[in-house]
Amino acid sequence: MSAARTVGILGGGQLGRMLGLSAIPLGIECVFYDPAPDAPARVAGRHICAPWDDRAALAAFAESVDVITFEFENVPTASLAFLAGIRPVRPGVRSLELTCDRIREKEFLRSAGVPVQPFAAIATDADLDLALATVGPHGVLKTRTLGYDGKGQRVVRAAAELAPAWTDLGRRPCIYEAFVPFDREVSVVATRALDGSTAVYPLVENLHTHGILFRSIAPARVDDAIAAAATRHARSVLEGLGHVGTLALEMFVADGTLVANEIAPRVHNSGHWTIGGARTSQFENHMRAVAGLPLGDAGAPEHAAMVNLIGGVPDTAEILAIPGASAHLYGKSPRPGRKVAHMNLVAPSREELLARLERLEALARRVNRLA
Amino acid sequence: MSAARTVGILGGGQLGRMLGLSAIPLGIECVFYDPAPDAPARVAGRHICAPWDDRAALAAFAESVDVITFEFENVPTASLAFLAGIRPVRPGVRSLELTCDRIREKEFLRSAGVPVQPFAAIATDADLDLALATVGPHGVLKTRTLGYDGKGQRVVRAAAELAPAWTDLGRRPCIYEAFVPFDREVSVVATRALDGSTAVYPLVENLHTHGILFRSIAPARVDDAIAAAATRHARSVLEGLGHVGTLALEMFVADGTLVANEIAPRVHNSGHWTIGGARTSQFENHMRAVAGLPLGDAGAPEHAAMVNLIGGVPDTAEILAIPGASAHLYGKSPRPGRKVAHMNLVAPSREELLARLERLEALARRVNRLA
Numbered sequence: 001m002s003a004a005r006t007v008g009i010l011g012g013g014q015l016g017r018m019l020g021l022s023a024i025p026l027g028i029e030c031v032f033y034d035p036a037p038d039a040p041a042r043v044a045g046r047h048i049c050a051p052w053d054d055r056a057a058l059a060a061f062a063e064s065v066d067v068i069t070f071e072f073e074n075v076p077t078a079s080l081a082f083l084a085g086i087r088p089v090r091p092g093v094r095s096l097e098l099t100c101d102r103i104r105e106k107e108f109l110r111s112a113g114v115p116v117q118p119f120a121a122i123a124t125d126a127d128l129d130l131a132l133a134t135v136g137p138h139g140v141l142k143t144r145t146l147g148y149d150g151k152g153q154r155v156v157r158a159a160a161e162l163a164p165a166w167t168d169l170g171r172r173p174c175i176y177e178a179f180v181p182f183d184r185e186v187s188v189v190a191t192r193a194l195d196g197s198t199a200v201y202p203l204v205e206n207l208h209t210h211g212i213l214f215r216s217i218a219p220a221r222v223d224d225a226i227a228a229a230a231t232r233h234a235r236s237v238l239e240g241l242g243h244v245g246t247l248a249l250e251m252f253v254a255d256g257t258l259v260a261n262e263i264a265p266r267v268h269n270s271g272h273w274t275i276g277g278a279r280t281s282q283f284e285n286h287m288r289a290v291a292g293l294p295l296g297d298a299g300a301p302e303h304a305a306m307v308n309l310i311g312g313v314p315d316t317a318e319i320l321a322i323p324g325a326s327a328h329l330y331g332k333s334p335r336p337g338r339k340v341a342h343m344n345l346v347a348p349s350r351e352e353l354l355a356r357l358e359r360l361e362a363l364a365r366r367v368n369r370l371a
Numbered sequence: 372m373s374a375a376r377t378v379g380i381l382g383g384g385q386l387g388r389m390l391g392l393s394a395i396p397l398g399i400e401c402v403f404y405d406p407a408p409d410a411p412a413r414v415a416g417r418h419i420c421a422p423w424d425d426r427a428a429l430a431a432f433a434e435s436v437d438v439i440t441f442e443f444e445n446v447p448t449a450s451l452a453f454l455a456g457i458r459p460v461r462p463g464v465r466s467l468e469l470t471c472d473r474i475r476e477k478e479f480l481r482s483a484g485v486p487v488q489p490f491a492a493i494a495t496d497a498d499l500d501l502a503l504a505t506v507g508p509h510g511v512l513k514t515r516t517l518g519y520d521g522k523g524q525r526v527v528r529a530a531a532e533l534a535p536a537w538t539d540l541g542r543r544p545c546i547y548e549a550f551v552p553f554d555r556e557v558s559v560v561a562t563r564a565l566d567g568s569t570a571v572y573p574l575v576e577n578l579h580t581h582g583i584l585f586r587s588i589a590p591a592r593v594d595d596a597i598a599a600a601a602t603r604h605a606r607s608v609l610e611g612l613g614h615v616g617t618l619a620l621e622m623f624v625a626d627g628t629l630v631a632n633e634i635a636p637r638v639h640n641s642g643h644w645t646i647g648g649a650r651t652s653q654f655e656n657h658m659r660a661v662a663g664l665p666l667g668d669a670g671a672p673e674h675a676a677m678v679n680l681i682g683g684v685p686d687t688a689e690i691l692a693i694p695g696a697s698a699h700l701y702g703k704s705p706r707p708g709r710k711v712a713h714m715n716l717v718a719p720s721r722e723e724l725l726a727r728l729e730r731l732e733a734l735a736r737r738v739n740r741l742a
Contacts, residue, residue, distance in 0.1 A: 003686070003688055017395075021392060021395060024414055024415070025697070025698060025699045026700065027687060027698070027702070027712075275396075279647070293687060293691050295691075296696075296697065313398075315373075316374055316397060320664050321665045324650065324668055325667075326651070326667065327398070329396060329397065341398075346672075
């Protein structure tokens with residue numbers, strides 16, 4: 001079995017851009033399929049600019065590559081099935097099917113031995129009472145599909161709020177999850193190769209603002225036992241899905257244990273620190289996996305962090321003046337709420353990391369415009 | 372003073388390719404000027420494909436960028452002067468003038484307080500005897516200009532060999548340098564910013580085969596005093612040249628002291644390990660410098676090495692199966708003696724580095740074709 005030389009990537013956003021940049025040194029050419037003419041990934045490979053349902057363009061795309069992957073999991077199912085008839089799609093359909101629907105995702109996690117909070121499906125008015133009985137009056141109502149960055153979610157603080165929240169979300173099929181009073185939000189990013197071998201990155205500690213990731217720290221400030229459990233959970237998920245490529249498992253640390261929140265079946269914002277922070281980035285390991293190559297070391301020699309720039313970017317010189325900082329611009333025009341860049345940080349000790357991180361976070365807070 | 376957004380790069384080889392890849396995350400667009408239609412750098416920016424003396428193309432190139440740099444120091448002087456009349460060229464003309472001629476280079480090194488071996492200029496038959504008197508009967512005769520990778524050089528082992536060697540080199544203006552019976556070949560890669568601040572990488576230990584770099588190890592296996600002296604010498608050279616950008620100072624360790632051999636006024640093969648091996652690569656620091664941005668940390672958290680692939684490339688899978696190894700392909704078709712890729716290696720200890728390095732070197736020896 002020889003390695004893929006040309007990889008097709010569905011989606012040409014910043015994740016595609018970073019995948020493409022990591023592929024070039026490996027001698028892998030990327031072809032991006034994205035309807036946006038100014039797709040950020042276009043600097044890192046060929047760009048096919050066509051709608052998601054253009055069968056002729058999809059066929060030409062598939063035929064020009066050895067294997068197909070995605071940086072964007074909401075590709076229409078019919079298009080994906082069409083592509084899968086022409087070239088291998090990695091990760092496979094199972095990874096998408098079990099993560100694009102929050103109910104199936106939670107059921108899968110439970111079956112894989114990964115703890116989840118109580119949850120219930122809501123499809124009709126009759127489901128509301130049962131959901132309250134199962135989950136309780138404090139929870140989060142989310143659409144089963146297509147939510148991201150806090151969109152399609154409503155917090156419920158009392159039993160009487162559930163029905164109005166559901167109406168607010170358009171009475172679409174939803175999941176109602178128990179509110180988890182967490183100590184920390186964490187995530188584990190991990191990659192599985194075509195031969196089944198895995199590479200798991202150090203546990204990451206995340207901070208969200210208005211539902212959007214603001215900053216990550218790696219390794220997370222948790223007990224070793226928690227970090228070890230997170231690694232085990234990541235491996236269970238990778239294997240349970242038969243995943244090929246990188247994914248992220250987002251979890252809460254609550255009362256000293258882990259509770260899984262969701263799976264992103266692709267490279268993830270909470271893994272951006274791995275560029276320069278880990279021995280192999282999540283992007284390079286994803287490309288290695290889908291191309292059928294051996295994975296790289298996911299260890300990190302130092303402490304690392306990442307801060308998102310959302311809706312605005314400071315002068316690059318201001319970022320780079322902070323010791324250990326690097327800038328990762330996506331080439332997108334700033335709009336409120338839009339992720340336009342991130343800043344990575346490394347330091348030889350946790351203390352130095354946190355001191356430098358304060359400066360990076362202050363910079364981000366000055367320019368970020370969330371909505 | 373605002374940072375450059377578009378940087379023109381003279382030369383589009385692998386050095387340009389790696390410069391361009393490091394520029395993209397910084398939000399810097401690169402424009403490469405290279406007469407070769409298949410220039411390896413074309414994947415990392417816009418490519419102007421025109422001869423070195425095409426004034427119209429040179430002018431269009433210069434006018435499309437904020438600042439100009441080079442990855443190839445043998446750009447015709449007249450073309451460079453023409454470009455310098457349109458946009459700033461960094462590093463400046465002084466760095467090129469003092470390094471493109473081996474006699475002026477050695478004189479500059481001596482004036483900068485960097486030890487050099489005895490040397491003499493040879494331009495006429497009358498110079499031969501004086502050169503032998505100054506340098507002795509064991510030396511190396513090199514053309515004053517345009518030599519690289521061991522080309523344009525003859526070893527002299529007895530007084531009677533000097534005149535025939537000079538004839539062999541076409542009686543071109545030459546330098547005759549005393550042979551240095553060295554213990555190790557080392558180099559120091561360093562960058563100077565527009566504001567005069569500097570970043571010096573750990574000393575590198577090099578091994579050449581048939582005049583071409585085969586592998587580098589960082590940090591070099593030398594006493595701390597030698598490493599500290601190398602850093603001082605690098606700073607003297609950067610400051611003496613008023614250099615802006617990255618350069619490499621190649622030296623010998625002989626009898627426990629350093630003897631400077633030559634300066635490469637650009638990013639250098641012995642700094643390729645800094646991709647993934649140092650906190651900021653030599654390529655990113657060069658781009659930061661020429662764009663007027665602050666430099667990044669040149670420190671290395673672990674042990675690192677680099678092995679060149681010359682004339683052949685193994686299966687990428689074979690490279691990546693070695694722990695800590697990464698592959699850096701240049702997109703060039705293999706020809707004997709042509710550098711087509713390199714492999715980088717990191718390891719947490721020197722012992723592990725050397726054990727893994729044996730495997731990488733064996734791989735390279737199997738595929739390399741030197742001539």
